[in-house]
Amino acid sequence: MLPIERQNRIKELILERKNMKISELSKEIGVSEMTIHRDLKPLMEEGTVIKTFGGVMLADMNVSKRSVSDECVLCKRKVNERMAYRLFLPNNKIELACCAHCGLLRSRQLGEQVMQAICPDFFKQTTISAPLAWYIMDTSVHMGCCHPQVLTFEWKELADKFVKGFGGKVYSYSEAMEAIFLKMNGNGLNCSKHH
Numbered sequence: 001m002l003p004i005e006r007q008n009r010i011k012e013l014i015l016e017r018k019n020m021k022i023s024e025l026s027k028e029i030g031v032s033e034m035t036i037h038r039d040l041k042p043l044m045e046e047g048t049v050i051k052t053f054g055g056v057m058l059a060d061m062n063v064s065k066r067s068v069s070d071e072c073v074l075c076k077r078k079v080n081e082r083m084a085y086r087l088f089l090p091n092n093k094i095e096l097a098c099c100a101h102c103g104l105l106r107s108r109q110l111g112e113q114v115m116q117a118i119c120p121d122f123f124k125q126t127t128i129s130a131p132l133a134w135y136i137m138d139t140s141v142h143m144g145c146c147h148p149q150v151l152t153f154e155w156k157e158l159a160d161k162f163v164k165g166f167g168g169k170v171y172s173y174s175e176a177m178e179a180i181f182l183k184m185n186g187n188g189l190n191c192s193k194h195h
Ligand SMILES: [Zn+2]
Pocket: 072, 073, 074, 075, 076, 077, 097, 098, 099, 102, 146
C-alpha cells in the first residue's frame, strides 16, 4: 500500500471507530507501529485526528458541538470557543467547560469516566489532547474567564517561554488538576462542609 492509501484507510478506520490504539491500527493495516506514527503525522497536522494516550481519536468538533449547550457544565458561564474545554464520557456523552479551570475541576470530579478531553492551544488555537497538554497558572496575562486562571499549551517549550515572559508556573495535566483543586479547596478550611 502507498502511504496515501494507508492514510485514507487510517482515516476510514478512525471515522468508523472514533478512537483507536496505535497497536490496533498497526494490526488492521499490517504495517509497523513506526509506520503508523509516520502516517498519522500529516493527519494530525491537518487536524483530522488528535493524539490520545497510546492512540488517536477523531477531531470532529462539529459532532461535539451538536449535543451540548454553550453553557459551562460547572460554573454555567457562557462558553467562549477560544477557551473551551470538552470532556468525552461513555455513551458518546460530551461535556463542555468554559476553560481549563472548570475542565480540570470537572475531570477531577468525574475521575475515570473521562475517556478523553480536548482544549485549545493558547497560541495556535488548534485543538489538542488535554491529558497531553501543558498548563500555566498564576501568569500576568488575563483572559477574563475563571479564577484562578489556567491556560493550555501544546508544547512545553512554548509554555516555558511564555512563563519567562509573562510569569506563572507550568504544570502537567495531573499536576494542574491537583493544583487547581487545592487552590479552590485547600486553604486549610473545610470548604466541603459548606455544601
Ligand atoms: Zn466554567
